[in-house]
Amino acid sequence: MAYGLLKGKKGIISGALDENSIAWKVALKAKEEGAIFTLTNAPIAMRMGEINKLAEACEAEIIPADATSVEDIENLYAKSMDILGGKVDFVLHSIGMSPNVRKGRAYGDLNYDFYKQSVDISAMSFHKFLQTAEKMNAINEWGSVVALTYMAAQRTFSFYSDMADAKAMLESIARSYGYRYGKLKNVRVNTVSQSPTKTRAGGGIAGFDSFYEFAEKMSPLGNASADACADYVLTLFSDLTKMVTMQNLFHDGGYSMTGVSAELLEMIKPAE
Numbered sequence: 001m002a003y004g005l006l007k008g009k010k011g012i013i014s015g016a017l018d019e020n021s022i023a024w025k026v027a028l029k030a031k032e033e034g035a036i037f038t039l040t041n042a043p044i045a046m047r048m049g050e051i052n053k054l055a056e057a058c059e060a061e062i063i064p065a066d067a068t069s070v071e072d073i074e075n076l077y078a079k080s081m082d083i084l085g086g087k088v089d090f091v092l093h094s095i096g097m098s099p100n101v102r103k104g105r106a107y108g109d110l111n112y113d114f115y116k117q118s119v120d121i122s123a124m125s126f127h128k129f130l131q132t133a134e135k136m137n138a139i140n141e142w143g144s145v146v147a148l149t150y151m152a153a154q155r156t157f158s159f160y161s162d163m164a165d166a167k168a169m170l171e172s173i174a175r176s177y178g179y180r181y182g183k184l185k186n187v188r189v190n191t192v193s194q195s196p197t198k199t200r201a202g203g204g205i206a207g208f209d210s211f212y213e214f215a216e217k218m219s220p221l222g223n224a225s226a227d228a229c230a231d232y233v234l235t236l237f238s239d240l241t242k243m244v245t246m247q248n249l250f251h252d253g254g255y256s257m258t259g260v261s262a263e264l265l266e267m268i269k270p271a272e
């Protein structure tokens, strides 16, 4: 059911790779809620062509941009403002990639060129999105910027490797830029810390399926789906959350506040 939450709002949605992507669900729901927006992804991701289906469904134009390139991001904002007829009200950063994780490098055996790429793609790109928007005055007063993150920024998960460091930086950027952009233009900046979700990025992590089941059993509400995540992100783009900024918001079915669940205790019960 749509509520018209984003009626009249303009935005930019990054990171829709295929129909499992969290950003894909955000785009479909943002359209349902009355927003107009552009879609963006890395030029290399465009080759799969899947995003064209989403663009058609959302009547949205696609502007390729490598999130590590300031020039690409400048072009993204300039073209978006041109296409949408003015500044934007919301921006979704749904971008993450670690070559170290992809290649199964242990945390004690990181390749430092890969490490730089992980940080550049998954965290510094968020600063680039924000700084470029500020310099181009591309976001309307009371606009909202959201990035997706994971709880490995606060607690150690053995398989998350250098992505944990990138996510910690991403969340720090949300606080630091949230302060700055709040003072300047009342623009709010938040991160949403999502449950493990079966997407391309999620599936790139060794042992993901077992961890998905573990988190499902730990969370009183179960793992939050990508669809539910999209619903939550839309509330943050809407005018109903105007005073929420600089926050890392857990969207995880209660996982982050659970010490241990009855189901897990039952599973590891020693033999009588």
Ligand SMILES: NC(=O)c1ccc[n+]([C@@H]2O[C@H](COP(=O)([O-])OP(=O)(O)OC[C@H]3O[C@@H](n4cnc5c(N)ncnc54)[C@H](O)[C@@H]3O)[C@@H](O)[C@H]2O)c1
Binding pocket: 014, 015, 016, 017, 018, 020, 021, 022, 023, 041, 042, 045, 065, 066, 067, 068, 093, 094, 095, 096, 097, 121, 148, 149, 150, 193, 194, 195, 196, 197, 198, 199, 200, 201, 202, 203
């Ligand atoms: N899947 C999970 O379990 C999970 C959990 C918590 C948070 N997240 C976060 O959600 C976000 C979206 O991931 P997803 O799970 O929907 O997976 P996904 O693989 O569908 O999306 C990741 C996106 O990042 C894009 N990307 C990679 N390098 C890029 C670059 N240089 N420039 C521009 N875009 C680039 C990819 O093309 C892809 O569209 C990521 O930040 C991820 O870390 C995912």
